[in-house]
Amino acid sequence: MYTQALDTHGKEPAGSTEAEPRAAHFQARVDAEEKIEPKDWMPEAYRQTLIRQISQHAHSEIVGMLPEGNWISRAPTLKRKAVLIAKVQDEGGHGMYLYSAAETLGISRAQMLEQLLSGAAKYSSIFNYPTLTWADVGAIGWLVDGAAIMNQIPICRCSYGPYARAMVRICKEESFHQRQGFEIMLTLTQGTRAQRAMAQDALNRWWWPSLMMFGPSDADSKHTAQSMRWKIKRFSNDELRQKFIDITVPQAHFLGLTIPDDELHWDEASQHYHVGPIEWSEFYAVLKGNGPCNRERLEARQRAHEAGRWVREAAAAHAERERSRSASQAAGEAA
Amino acid sequence: MSEGDWPLFEVFIRSRSGLEHKHVGSLHAADARMAIEHARDVYTRRQEGVSLWVVRSADIVASDPGEADALFEPARDKVYRHPTFYAIPEEVKNL
Numbered sequence: 021m022y023t024q025a026l027d028t029h030g031k032e033p034a035g036s037t038e039a040e041p042r043a044a045h046f047q048a049r050v051d052a053e054e055k056i057e058p059k060d061w062m063p064e065a066y067r068q069t070l071i072r073q074i075s076q077h078a079h080s081e082i083v084g085m086l087p088e089g090n091w092i093s094r095a096p097t098l099k100r101k102a103v104l105i106a107k108v109q110d111e112g113g114h115g116m117y118l119y120s121a122a123e124t125l126g127i128s129r130a131q132m133l134e135q136l137l138s139g140a141a142k143y144s145s146i147f148n149y150p151t152l153t154w155a156d157v158g159a160i161g162w163l164v165d166g167a168a169i170m171n172q173i174p175i176c177r178c179s180y181g182p183y184a185r186a187m188v189r190i191c192k193e194e195s196f197h198q199r200q201g202f203e204i205m206l207t208l209t210q211g212t213r214a215q216r217a218m219a220q221d222a223l224n225r226w227w228w229p230s231l232m233m234f235g236p237s238d239a240d241s242k243h244t245a246q247s248m249r250w251k252i253k254r255f256s257n258d259e260l261r262q263k264f265i266d267i268t269v270p271q272a273h274f275l276g277l278t279i280p281d282d283e284l285h286w287d288e289a290s291q292h293y294h295v296g297p298i299e300w301s302e303f304y305a306v307l308k309g310n311g312p313c314n315r316e317r318l319e320a321r322q323r324a325h326e327a328g329r330w331v332r333e334a335a336a337a338h339a340e341r342e343r344s345r346s347a348s349q350a351a352g353e354a355a
Numbered sequence: 356m357s358e359g360d361w362p363l364f365e366v367f368i369r370s371r372s373g374l375e376h377k378h379v380g381s382l383h384a385a386d387a388r389m390a391i392e393h394a395r396d397v398y399t400r401r402q403e404g405v406s407l408w409v410v411r412s413a414d415i416v417a418s419d420p421g422e423a424d425a426l427f428e429p430a431r432d433k434v435y436r437h438p439t440f441y442a443i444p445e446e447v448k449n450l
Contacts, residue, residue, distance in 0.1 A: 060420050
């Protein structure tokens with residue numbers, strides 16, 4: 021589950037000062053749709069851009085476990101509970117695939133973890149919103165994972181091999197996430213008046229943040245051109261956002277829910293849904309750390325890290341003992 | 356060994372019997388046994404495999420992409436290693 025064109029913030033990498041022939045050869049390979057692999061030469065700015073994007077993507081998966089994990093113990097049925105556990109476990113798995121992909125670029129797992137726990141790293145700001153009701157679990161699967169899929173499918177063709185391969189695996193799994201979310205919404209909208217109201221309330225709160233997941237509008241998106249040239253990114257933020265709107269609005273209509281936007285209408289001329297202006301000040305406020313749950317999310321990760329310390333230490337001590345045992349055994353046999 | 360130093364393992368999965376093990380990704384673990392258990396959770400949540408291999412990444416010896424040309428070039432002009440190199444008359448069957 022990801023994301024908001026996470027490549028749109030953070031420091032701009034320094035322009036390429038690499039030796040020209042190698043850089044030209046690299047760009048020619050990218051242009052020819054060849055995949056770049058870890059040991060291949062690559063411009064330093066390409067490497068840094070990918071490290072930033074992949075690690076932020078990984079952090080998003082890990083932090084993304086929290087809002088939904090919040091409902092595991094309160095899922096309405098055993099089936100829903102089993103499904104939610106499986107989904108949250110998938111998010112953890114996605115984080116693992118992505119951390120591994122980032123590590124191939126030369127950053128260590130420990131460094132990335134440190135960046136997340138210190139608050140230095142960014143993650144998708146959608147996860148800084150609270151999950152107040154069960155319907156939020158449905159809305160997240162349907163809208164947040166839906167937006168994530170829209171963002172992630174083009175990354176399956178990213179020029180960097182390990183990232184593209186991780187993305188293929190992730191996209192296969194996301195489809196289950198989105199469908200289980202929609203099914204929760206469907207069940208609620210076919211339920212009592214109170215359940216329908218709960219579903220509508222969840223849509224009201226998650227609609228706009230979901231649209232913001234695609235990142236700032238193209239006019240304000242500073243990294244897009246370079247990322248497109250490197251084929252890390254294939255479509256602009258606004259293009260992906262519009263695609264998401266166009267497929268999601270009819271789904272909301274099917275559910276009998278109202279999109280919380282007075283300006284929303286089908287535009288015959290462009291053959292797209294037109295939406296009202298997005299409140300970008302909210303997006304930037306959440307990004308800066310002032311969302312409803314920024315502190316809570318970070319503290320939860322820090323607590324989990326501390327609480328797991330003894331397990332990691334015990335496993336390391338056990339591995340060390342086994343190693344010295346087999347070493348002394350081997351020495352004994354040799355003697 | 357501190358907790359930050361868990362070595363990296365590469366994971367290979369045999370998706371069903373009769374097929375070869377194929378590289379799927381990597382993970383960190385304190386030792387090989389833990390690597391197998393983690394690989395089960397990270398890479399086979401949907402019955403992706405019937406067998407797992409884990410290998411310490413540090414133990415893998417890889418060819419240098421910079422030397423790829425020198426390494427693989429000798430095979431380039433040996434098209435006679437492929438059956439299509441040989442022209443056989445139409446009327447000859449089963450060849």
